Amino acid sequence: xxxxxxxxxxxxxxxxxxxxxGFLDRLDKGYFYHGKHHTEKFVLPYTLKxxxxxxxxxxxxYLVGIAALFHDTGFVKRYNKNEPIGAKFAEEYMKKSKxxxxxxxxxxxxxxxxxxxxxxxxxxxxxxVLRDADLIYLGFSFRKFMKVMEDLRREALYHKDSYYxxxxxxxKEWYRNSIKFLKSQRWFTSYSKKMFGKSKERNLVxxxxxxxx
Numbered sequence: 001x002x003x004x005x006x007x008x009x010x011x012x013x014x015x016x017x018x019x020x021x022g023f024l025d026r027l028d029k030g031y032f033y034h035g036k037h038h039t040e041k042f043v044l045p046y047t048l049k050x051x052x053x054x055x056x057x058x059x060x061x062y063l064v065g066i067a068a069l070f071h072d073t074g075f076v077k078r079y080n081k082n083e084p085i086g087a088k089f090a091e092e093y094m095k096k097s098k099x100x101x102x103x104x105x106x107x108x109x110x111x112x113x114x115x116x117x118x119x120x121x122x123x124x125x126x127x128x129v130l131r132d133a134d135l136i137y138l139g140f141s142f143r144k145f146m147k148v149m150e151d152l153r154r155e156a157l158y159h160k161d162s163y164y165x166x167x168x169x170x171x172k173e174w175y176r177n178s179i180k181f182l183k184s185q186r187w188f189t190s191y192s193k194k195m196f197g198k199s200k201e202r203n204l205v206x207x208x209x210x211x212x213x
Contacts, residue, residue, distance in 0.1 A: 012099045013062040019093045020069035026076050030158040032151040034072050044068045046133040053191040054129060063105060064126045066090065067112035071130060079159050087113040118185075128188035135185060138203065139196025145203045149178060175211035179204065 024036040031038075047068035051061045067090070074085030087110040094101040094109065108126050115127040122128040137148040156168035167177040182204045187193045 008059045008062045008066075008101075008105065009099075010062065012097070012101070013065055015097060015099060016066045016069055016093060020066075020073055020089075023070075023073035023076050023089060030155060031075065032155040032158070033148065034075055034155065039069065039072055042136060043071065043130075043133050046136045047130055050129045050133055050189055050191050054125070054189050056125075056129075060126075063108060064112065064129050066094075067109045067126060067130050068133060070109070071113045071116050071134065079161050080163065081117075083114050083117045122188055132187055132189050132192040136192070136196065138182060138185060139192070139199045140203075141199070142203050142206050149174075172211055175207055179207055179211055182207065 020039075021036065024039060027035055044065060048061055048065050051064050056064065070086050070090035070093070072082070072086060073089045074082030074087075077085045090109050090113060091106050094106050108124060111123050112126040112130045115122050115131055116134050118131070122131050137145055139145075140148070152164075153168045153171075153174050156162040156164040159165065162168075164174075164177070167174050182200065185200075187197060187200075
């Protein structure tokens with residue numbers, strides 16, 4: 001964790017937001033789930049909230065917020081395996097910014113973005129926060145959860161190279177594949193476990209009824 005004085009400030013964060021949103025504004029209409037709204041309305045605010053609740057300093061909150069801003073920017077280049085591209089965009093921005101970022105800052109942000117591929121244990125506290133925020137909808141009310149799920153299904157249908165395209169063609173198959181994902185997913189921060197653990201389990205129960213009725 002960062003224990004320096006000064007360092008990352010709101011000015012860093014606001015400049016990063018401008019650059020990251022410049023990428024997200026280029027996404028086409030087929031990003032029903034991964035569009036700019038996903039970052040702006042869900043991942044970013046929950047990243048900042050979870051980080052604060054987990055005891056991150058203000059500087060740490062801004063830094064993990066920058067990772068959230070760039071985590072889906074790689075979609076402008078490629079649908080699958082876009083995380084390395086988003087991490088590269090973040091690194092390029094941080095290196096050419098008028099504000100100072102250390103090599104450690106860059107490394108922490110890149111690692112967090114890489115880990116949004118949902119593979120393996122998050123390698124840092126930053127990655128844990130971002131991983132939870134990226135999937136926060138799993139713990140929403142069932143109505144909101146299903147709305148986001150439908151957006152993701154529409155996107156999978158639109159993008160034939162999506163890993164989930166074949167499941168999206170039939171709703172029950174989509175629900176059953178989603179059940180597998182919910183069962184495998186776990187929260188990595190204390191705040192997320194407390195606030196969204198039970199609601200996610202309720203969503204899983206209701207989803208099973210839809211899938212097997």
